[in-house]
Amino acid sequence: MKHLTKITAASLVLLFGAALSYAAPASENWENHCTKCHGADGKGQTKVGKKLQLKDYTDAKVQAEMKDDEIINVIAQGITDKAGKEKMKAYKPELSDDEIKDLLAYVRKLKA
Ligand code: HEC
Known part of the structure; x- marks a missing residue:
């Protein structure tokens, strides 16, 4: 019995560790x-996207204008307009650095 408790405790630690390091x-x-906002295809043709006049990320020209570190920054820190109103929120609190890097790669792959 004592043995079993030890094993259970060990697997709990493992499970917990796996949950903590889970990256979607x-x-x-x-x-x-x-x-x-950006649409599944990245064209920004959603109701909100149209209102916000989002760029089309399948457009090679738009992609060329965006720098990698800019994209990382935008996802991590968000965007506010001149009046300080939030246009896109900061995802740093929810997403890990690796997840943000993966999203950068994902955004790049939207290019048609
Ligand atoms: C509430 C709507 C909204 C959501 C949700 C949103 N964005 Fe944005 N995003 C914007 C707006 C507004 C801009 C600025 C206008 C533009 O560049 O087209 C923007 C700009 C961007 C840019 C362009 C940065 C640049 O350098 O021009 C990227 C890349 C981006 N978003 C990626 C993402 C990713 C990845 C997510 C999800 C983690 C996301 N956005 C979620 C509204 C949103």
């Missing part, structure tokens, strides 16, 4: 956090 795949994060 970029496609899942894109779907959950980004498509509402």
